[in-house]
Amino acid sequence: MTGQQVRDIVTDCQFEGDMKFMEPMSRHTSLKIGGPSDIFAIPENFASLGRLHDYLQKNDIALFPLGSGTNILVKDGGIQGAVICFSSFRKIEPAGEDGEYAYLSVDSGTVLQRLVMHSREQGYAGVEGLAGIPGTVGGAIWGNAGSFGYEIKDVLVSVDMMGAEGRIQKVRAEDIGFGYRKSGILPTDLLLRAELKLRKDKRDEVSARFENFLKAKREKQPIWESSAGCVFKNPEGLPAGKLIDEAGCKGMSIGDVAVSTIHANFFINRGKACAADFIRLMHEVAGRVSSTFGITLEPEIKIVGRDNGNG
Numbered sequence: 565m566t567g568q569q570v571r572d573i574v575t576d577c578q579f580e581g582d583m584k585f586m587e588p589m590s591r592h593t594s595l596k597i598g599g600p601s602d603i604f605a606i607p608e609n610f611a612s613l614g615r616l617h618d619y620l621q622k623n624d625i626a627l628f629p630l631g632s633g634t635n636i637l638v639k640d641g642g643i644q645g646a647v648i649c650f651s652s653f654r655k656i657e658p659a660g661e662d663g664e665y666a667y668l669s670v671d672s673g674t675v676l677q678r679l680v681m682h683s684r685e686q687g688y689a690g691v692e693g694l695a696g697i698p699g700t701v702g703g704a705i706w707g708n709a710g711s712f713g714y715e716i717k718d719v720l721v722s723v724d725m726m727g728a729e730g731r732i733q734k735v736r737a738e739d740i741g742f743g744y745r746k747s748g749i750l751p752t753d754l755l756l757r758a759e760l761k762l763r764k765d766k767r768d769e770v771s772a773r774f775e776n777f778l779k780a781k782r783e784k785q786p787i788w789e790s791s792a793g794c795v796f797k798n799p800e801g802l803p804a805g806k807l808i809d810e811a812g813c814k815g816m817s818i819g820d821v822a823v824s825t826i827h828a829n830f831f832i833n834r835g836k837a838c839a840a841d842f843i844r845l846m847h848e849v850a851g852r853v854s855s856t857f858g859i860t861l862e863p864e865i866k867i868v869g870r871d872n873g874n875g
Contacts, residue, residue: 570603577619580612581605581652589638589869592630592649594698595792595833597842598638599869601628603646610756613648617754618730620646628868629754631673631700635707635793639839639869648754649673650702655757656682664764667721672702672755676709679760684774688762690719692774696781698793702755707866708742712777717742719760726754745797745864786826790833795846796861804861805829811852818845843867 567585574583583605589598603625607613620627626645650673659667666688670679676699683691693714697704704716705723720737727733728750741748749755781787796804808814808828816823817834819841824830831845850861 573603573616573619577615578612579605579607579616581608586642587647589633589642589647592647593633593636593638593792594790595633595637595837595842596790597833597837597839599640599642599839601643601645601647604649605646606649606651608652610653613754613756614726614730614732616646616648617726621728621730627752627754629702629751631703632675632698634699634703635864636866636868637792637839637842639843639867639871641870641872643869650700653756654678659759665761666764668760668762669757670701670760671757672700672705672723674701675699676701676704680774683762684770685767687765687767687770689765689770689773690714690760690762691716692770693777695774695778696785696787698787701758705755705758706747706749707745707864708747710745711781715742717747719762721759721761723749723758724756725749726756728752732756784827786824786830786832789824789830791824791830792865794829794864795831796829796850797864799859799861802859803829807853807857807859807861808849811849811856813849813852816845816849818848821845823849839867839869840871 570583570585586600587604588600590596605616607616628643628647630647630649653671653673655671656674657669659669676697679701680691680694693712697709697711708715708717722734722736724732724734798804805828813823814828815825820834820837821842822832822834824832853859853861
């Protein structure tokens with residue numbers, strides 16, 4: 565796809581926002597890794613998003629929704645088709661009250677920590693355990709983010725989604741099919757906004773829990789480094805980081821990718837890492853855990869894109 569074709573898309577679908585051609589995904593992921601996307605679009609509003617979505621579907625152009633680029637590894641060949649960034653959609657609005665509960669309407673592009681802080685300031689309980697988790701609300705719902713016994717599915721009432729056919733529908737949380745660090749939301753479904761149900765509580769008590777959770781996370785995770793969060797899911801009843809550490813993998817590196825010495829389930833980009841080395845390190849670590857404990861680690865990080873531009 566050429567720059568002229570991208571400009572034609574802007575004209576044909578009356579796109580409002582920012583659209584780029586061959587945009588390096590390393591600029592838009594927390595790992596700072598990733599080849600170029602054919603198209604990188606940031607719609608200004610839901611109407612523009614709808615027109616772009618319709619155009620892409622009619623012209624058989626693949627689309628990939630992006631929040632803030634956490635918990636994903638983009639391969640060195642980049643992403644074929646169009647990446648749609650939701651950074652323009654960040655509203656948090658009250659959506660009513662019901663006795664001891666308050667409801668919020670939250671756009672999917674809202675940074676998750678902004679929601680956590682908003683709830684803390686209002687004295688709303690239910691998401692303080694998500695303190696320190698990067699990414700957006702949409703990404704958190706898609707992957708059922710959680711920590712310290714909290715999961716975002718537990719406060720979710722419903723979501724508004726645009727399906728492959730372009731129709732917006734409201735889907736109840738119980739119909740989404742959540743599991744451990746996953747949901748039944750399809751890659752072709754665009755999550756627009758969510759309704760959350762939070763319990764009213766005392767601000768100082770919510771704040772105290774938040775501070776305790778964040779302190780624990782800062783002590784045990786390298787949240788100041790370039791990473792994508794946990795690389796592998798925890799096997800039932802076992803922390804993946806502990807298995808990786810005891811298999812002798814802490815500090816192991818390939819190229820500029822290294823297993824964190826703070827938390828072994830975090831892989832760090834030490835400067836000029838590439839996706840191929842990241843994947844090689846994943847295989848090496850998983851192999852050592854398998855040979856040591858007989859346990860197969862399942863990736864938590866989402867690997868997307870093409871190898872060296874060839875699919």
